[in-house]
Amino acid sequence: MWCEVALDRNLPIGIFDSGVGGLTVYRALHEHLPNERFVYLGDTARVPYGTKSLATVESYAVENAQFLAAHGIKLLVVACNTASALALPAIRRALDIDVVGVIGPGARAAVASSSGKRIGVIATESTVHSGAYTRAIAKADPSATVVERACPLFVPLAEEGWADEDVARAVAETYLKDLRSSIDTLVLGCTHYPILKSVIQESVGGHVGLIDSGEATAVEVRSLLKEKGLAGSASGTGALERQLCDDLDHFYVTDAAERFARVAERFLGSKPARLEAVEVWGEDRLKA
Amino acid sequence: MWCEVALDRNLPIGIFDSGVGGLTVYRALHEHLPNERFVYLGDTARVPYGTKSLATVESYAVENAQFLAAHGIKLLVVACNTASALALPAIRRALDIDVVGVIGPGARAAVASSSGKRIGVIATESTVHSGAYTRAIAKADPSATVVERACPLFVPLAEEGWADEDVARAVAETYLKDLRSSIDTLVLGCTHYPILKSVIQESVGGHVGLIDSGEATAVEVRSLLKEKGLAGSASGTGALERQLCDDLDHFYVTDAAERFARVAERFLGSKPARLEAVEVWGEDRLKA
Numbered sequence: 001m002w003c004e005v006a007l008d009r010n011l012p013i014g015i016f017d018s019g020v021g022g023l024t025v026y027r028a029l030h031e032h033l034p035n036e037r038f039v040y041l042g043d044t045a046r047v048p049y050g051t052k053s054l055a056t057v058e059s060y061a062v063e064n065a066q067f068l069a070a071h072g073i074k075l076l077v078v079a080c081n082t083a084s085a086l087a088l089p090a091i092r093r094a095l096d097i098d099v100v101g102v103i104g105p106g107a108r109a110a111v112a113s114s115s116g117k118r119i120g121v122i123a124t125e126s127t128v129h130s131g132a133y134t135r136a137i138a139k140a141d142p143s144a145t146v147v148e149r150a151c152p153l154f155v156p157l158a159e160e161g162w163a164d165e166d167v168a169r170a171v172a173e174t175y176l177k178d179l180r181s182s183i184d185t186l187v188l189g190c191t192h193y194p195i196l197k198s199v200i201q202e203s204v205g206g207h208v209g210l211i212d213s214g215e216a217t218a219v220e221v222r223s224l225l226k227e228k229g230l231a232g233s234a235s236g237t238g239a240l241e242r243q244l245c246d247d248l249d250h251f252y253v254t255d256a257a258e259r260f261a262r263v264a265e266r267f268l269g270s271k272p273a274r275l276e277a278v279e280v281w282g283e284d285r286l287k288a
Numbered sequence: 289m290w291c292e293v294a295l296d297r298n299l300p301i302g303i304f305d306s307g308v309g310g311l312t313v314y315r316a317l318h319e320h321l322p323n324e325r326f327v328y329l330g331d332t333a334r335v336p337y338g339t340k341s342l343a344t345v346e347s348y349a350v351e352n353a354q355f356l357a358a359h360g361i362k363l364l365v366v367a368c369n370t371a372s373a374l375a376l377p378a379i380r381r382a383l384d385i386d387v388v389g390v391i392g393p394g395a396r397a398a399v400a401s402s403s404g405k406r407i408g409v410i411a412t413e414s415t416v417h418s419g420a421y422t423r424a425i426a427k428a429d430p431s432a433t434v435v436e437r438a439c440p441l442f443v444p445l446a447e448e449g450w451a452d453e454d455v456a457r458a459v460a461e462t463y464l465k466d467l468r469s470s471i472d473t474l475v476l477g478c479t480h481y482p483i484l485k486s487v488i489q490e491s492v493g494g495h496v497g498l499i500d501s502g503e504a505t506a507v508e509v510r511s512l513l514k515e516k517g518l519a520g521s522a523s524g525t526g527a528l529e530r531q532l533c534d535d536l537d538h539f540y541v542t543d544a545a546e547r548f549a550r551v552a553e554r555f556l557g558s559k560p561a562r563l564e565a566v567e568v569w570g571e572d573r574l575k576a
Binding site: 044045046047048051052053056125152153155156157159160162165166167170171174255256259 | 332333334335336339340341344413440441443444445447448450453454455458459462543544547
């Protein structure tokens, strides 16, 4: 007789991203789930995913997911919008725990908050090309109209720490000014974009509601853990007062840890206490 | 008794780059060497190299070099500044043909053209971090002063096709305005930067001479081939009138061929007639 092995509610939640951008999703999860520990993998050796093909993103994403699963996690959050758009079915086939992407939660939150159902989505080239947000929004509300747009300069702008510079304002204007009159809600469909929230809001106008897919994902993850009886406890984390990047959370990168720490400090205000460089693809390639 | 096997002068010249930027080096080589054929590899699955570590860039660069060597080339040009800065010794150990990077030629051309020996270098984060240009310039002229600066936004600006937009002007001003009074020569130390030549020139002022490392490399390659008796002939290329991207030149990418073709058209005015997607790392990983 087969029994399903119960997952330990004190296991950490896994998060993977193509690089450093997923830290905005980590921040949102940390805020909404103060009793959880996190293990984060940034695939900095192969970042960015946003200009790569379906097959490549799938293979990278599955390798990352398997690396985290092998370390013992109770649930996986795919923080990277591109990986969520392109590789969720492949990741779910490879893992036997719950896998949550950011597209579905972002789409549902947009539909819930939009009054006129005129929704814009800004994301990487690959995410836009996949049409994943348009499909997810249509699933949540077939009457909604969706316009998607790639904004590739937002990523390096955020990483440079230029979020409040005139340059960021000029780039945001160039990408977004014509959306102003045609949408009432805008999904920030790339993990870096929340860093540029204020210039994005200026460009589209105050009447447009901004949806942070990472925030929306954190809210859904909280419900899912509760529903499955997997919510962690303060005693499980071993600390009463959690801080972002404290030593209960573990960060892995596939390359350039120093740069990751520097950008993490820019995004979160602090560097990870525990940060390690690892290789996630060697073993599988050898077995292939 | 050992004999060195003579290389066939009608073999193509190999060029590799981390992605699409090396096409500016291809263009320069094509202009200076109209009697040569080229085989180009863009490592678009692992682009960009400019934020990655020494070990990672070395391993990617050697894989790319071996892929091109296996296809039969008489000389290899490492078009990527980051790979030239970090991986030239490793590539030279792995290959038994001449390997030319872009750093040395760029540095020598800067020293030759600078009247006051006050030289600026703009490049990726990894190239700047390596100090390779500063060392190469000091080797050519120990009295020269060098200031290096990373300009990460220039790459996506060039790829977006925004070279003449106000946004490009604003970004160039932010990066470069304080260099205006301190340099007389500026090395464009990343393959993408020649695309932005005019806004860069505006920002540093007309008195500053711009050095395109790709151009300088093409000039040195022409001399080297002549010296070694390896210069191709018009009859060897099989055509009297060559065009950029015509079917005598062969282009390989490791991912997303469609996007490569689109940006190639933006950079060169035409799409490659022969373009193939390949995987360059599988075999070596299996052997490791």
